[in-house]
Amino acid sequence: MNQIRNRGCRMKTRISELLNIEYPIIQGGMAWVAEHHLAAGVSNAGGLGIIAAGNAPVEAVREEIRKAKALTDKPFGVNIMLLSPYASEIANLVVEEKVAVVTTGAGNPEKYIPMWKEAGIKVIPVIASVALAKRMEKHGADAVVAEGCEAGGHIGELTTMALIPQIVDAVSIPVIAAGGIGDGRGLAAVFMLGAEAGQIGTRFVVSHESIVHSNYKKRLIQSKDIDSTVTGRSTGHPVRSIRNQMTRQYTKLEQEGKSFEELELLTLGSLRKAVMEGDINNGSVMAGQIAGLISKEQSCKEIISEIIEEADKLLKIN
Numbered sequence: 442m443n444q445i446r447n448r449g450c451r452m453k454t455r456i457s458e459l460l461n462i463e464y465p466i467i468q469g470g471m472a473w474v475a476e477h478h479l480a481a482g483v484s485n486a487g488g489l490g491i492i493a494a495g496n497a498p499v500e501a502v503r504e505e506i507r508k509a510k511a512l513t514d515k516p517f518g519v520n521i522m523l524l525s526p527y528a529s530e531i532a533n534l535v536v537e538e539k540v541a542v543v544t545t546g547a548g549n550p551e552k553y554i555p556m557w558k559e560a561g562i563k564v565i566p567v568i569a570s571v572a573l574a575k576r577m578e579k580h581g582a583d584a585v586v587a588e589g590c591e592a593g594g595h596i597g598e599l600t601t602m603a604l605i606p607q608i609v610d611a612v613s614i615p616v617i618a619a620g621g622i623g624d625g626r627g628l629a630a631v632f633m634l635g636a637e638a639g640q641i642g643t644r645f646v647v648s649h650e651s652i653v654h655s656n657y658k659k660r661l662i663q664s665k666d667i668d669s670t671v672t673g674r675s676t677g678h679p680v681r682s683i684r685n686q687m688t689r690q691y692t693k694l695e696q697e698g699k700s701f702e703e704l705e706l707l708t709l710g711s712l713r714k715a716v717m718e719g720d721i722n723n724g725s726v727m728a729g730q731i732a733g734l735i736s737k738e739q740s741c742k743e744i745i746s747e748i749i750e751e752a753d754k755l756l757k758i759n
């Protein structure tokens with residue numbers, strides 16, 4: 442009994458200490474998907490849940506934060522997608538709402554870091570290169586999420602396997618690995634690379650707490666190893682999603698030389714279409730390469746317990 446109770450404690454790292462969480466697992470900040478139900482579900486299960494601001498306006502995000510506070514007394518975070526037109530307003534909102542943790546994606550958040558640190562917020566930029574990781578450390582980030590291109594959504598160039606050890610060697614702050622982690626083997630593997638936690642996105646999309654349309658969940662459960670593709674490389678904003686009518690259309694427009702703004706509009710509108718309406722043919726079904734591993738829908742608690750138990754065994758720390 443004692444051993445079981447202590448099991449989580451043995452996976453304590455600088456990240457679990459920093460974030461005051463039981464297990465070294467944080468949930469990816471996925472636009473449209475990561476709203477209050479999912480964030481609270483992950484936090485209540487002992488990880489760090491995250492609300493994704495995506496392209497939502499400030500009042501919609503405030504409402505999500507308040508609803509999450511009503512569902513959990515555990516810490517949770519907000520992810521700010523820096524390409525959003527509302528990014529700077531949301532940067533202020535997290536201070537007003539006294540959010541515990543901020544993660545950022547798709548850009549460089551350094552101009553906001555002093556304000557967040559002043560407010561006592563833990564700052565964890567998502568990065569995909571050594572140069573940006575070092576810069577974030579210099580500007581006072583508490584940790585970084587290093588995201589390999591196995592991840593879904595907006596991605597960098599390097600794989601998780603190549604990226605993590607290079608980031609770990611380059612910075613002293615703790616590193617959270619992301620991209621391609623879907624089970625305990627993945628979490629154990631990134632620990633071996635020097636990471637102190639894993640960020641998991643795609644597997645939580647297929648959780649009971651996730652509000653994505655059932656067509657989206659089914660598509661991920663059915664997907665095979667090679668079903669995702671990357672669009673937008675030509676614009677410098679590559680995005681990984683499940684190959685479908687929409688990715689073919691995007692590629693066509695890309696080849697016709699359409700502007701970044703036009704293409705971006707197509708992707709963002711399409712994400713809502715897939716997540717909320719379940720249109721998995723014309724919508725953007727963002728997902729990581731690990732989708733092929735996911736075989737069923739589970740609760741956040743089941744997902745986290747299963748991953749921790751398996752990683753624990755592999756790391757032989759019982």
Ligand code: TUI
Binds near residue numbers: 522
């Ligand atoms: O941000 C993500 N993933 C996302 S955001 C998103 S919403 C969206 N939808 C359509 C098009 C664009 C965005 C969907 N998925 N992951 C974190 C991440 N950030 N991965 C890679 C990066 C990154 C890349 C380059 C961070 C910084 C960077 O360079 C910034 C600079 O200025 O040097």
